[in-house]
Structures are given as structure tokens and as C-alpha cells.
Amino acid sequence: MTGPQSKKKFHHGDLKAALIDVTIEMIRDRRVEDVSVADAARAAQVSSGAPYRHFKDRDELLANVAAEGFRRLSKAKITAFGKHPKHSIESLIAGGCAYAEFGSDNPELFHLMWAAARNQDTTDVARVASNATYNTFIEELTGIMKAQGLGHLDPHEFGTPLWAMVHGFASLLIGKPAILDSSRQALRSRIADATWAYVRGYKAG
Numbered sequence: 001m002t003g004p005q006s007k008k009k010f011h012h013g014d015l016k017a018a019l020i021d022v023t024i025e026m027i028r029d030r031r032v033e034d035v036s037v038a039d040a041a042r043a044a045q046v047s048s049g050a051p052y053r054h055f056k057d058r059d060e061l062l063a064n065v066a067a068e069g070f071r072r073l074s075k076a077k078i079t080a081f082g083k084h085p086k087h088s089i090e091s092l093i094a095g096g097c098a099y100a101e102f103g104s105d106n107p108e109l110f111h112l113m114w115a116a117a118r119n120q121d122t123t124d125v126a127r128v129a130s131n132a133t134y135n136t137f138i139e140e141l142t143g144i145m146k147a148q149g150l151g152h153l154d155p156h157e158f159g160t161p162l163w164a165m166v167h168g169f170a171s172l173l174i175g176k177p178a179i180l181d182s183s184r185q186a187l188r189s190r191i192a193d194a195t196w197a198y199v200r201g202y203k204a205g
Contacts, residue, residue, distance in 0.1 A: 103170025
């Protein structure tokens, strides 16, 4: 979008969101390392200096891109949870599939998100968004654990292997090894089997 309309829109505060969106689109096709603030400005059809009204440098732009990635991941999981009975194992499986699929569909963004989340500054925009996404998972998991008679357990301890499992599947799908069936059906079957085995093992023990 160009011309007076776009300038008016950006003047009212949408330029920041537009720059984040175009950067996410750019890293669908290229590595994060190959994206600059100038690239984002060109993609948003604004002057090369315009992004600096919102981001002091490239690192701050990418931190905000990572934060938006976490928000989109959280939205995908919440949507997946909502397609199944509340606090059911099926909703947990669906959330895990949404996580793995998001990672495999957005490999550069996914890597950027977790690199940014290592920032130890708890006020950092990416770190804040990462924590919010994790809290969404823990909130759902806590309800599921209570429904399964496992409410006496620590949801953080209980959830870590499940998180590691779906994160691992996402990483495998990004690498796409030839021996791995990367279809959605195969992924969902593996995550379902692993999740049920984990929960049943705890209940049996």
C-alpha cells in the first residue's frame, strides 16, 4: 500500500505493526541474518529512517518480531485447545500438534523466538511474550492434570517432558530428515501416542 492513505495509517501508529509483519513475511523466504532494518522499510514502503521511530536498531526490531511470534504461537495453541472438550487429553494433544506445526511452518521465526527468549532481562519484549505463552500452556495443563487425578503434581515438572517432546518434533520437522514421515497425520499420531503413554504412565505409577 502506497500513497497518502498508507502514510496516514502509519502516522496513527500502525507502522510498528507493519514493520513486524513484513519482517515475519521476509523470513519465510530467507535467513534472519539476511534481513536488515532497511529491508523492512522497503517492504513496508516507507523511508529508510521511518523504522527508527519505533525501533532503536535491528536487534530491537527482531526482538519485537520474536515477541509477535510467541503471540501467534499462543493464539494457535489456544485455538487448538478450544476445538476439544475443556481440560481433556485431546485438547493437550491438539495444543502440542499446534506447537510442532507452528515451528515446522515457520522455521526461521521459530529459531529467532527461542534465541530471543534466552535474554535474561525479564522486561525484554520477547522474554515477556515467551513467559506469557508458557503460562498459557501451564494454565491449560493444570486443568487437565486435575481432571486426570494428577492435580497433586507440580505442573511445571509434569509439563517439561511434554514441552520437550513437541519442541523436539518441531525441530525434527524443520530438519526434515528423509526417514521421517513429516505429514500432519503422522505428526499427530506420534504426539498422541507419546502424550497418552506419558499420562498413563504417571497414573499407573
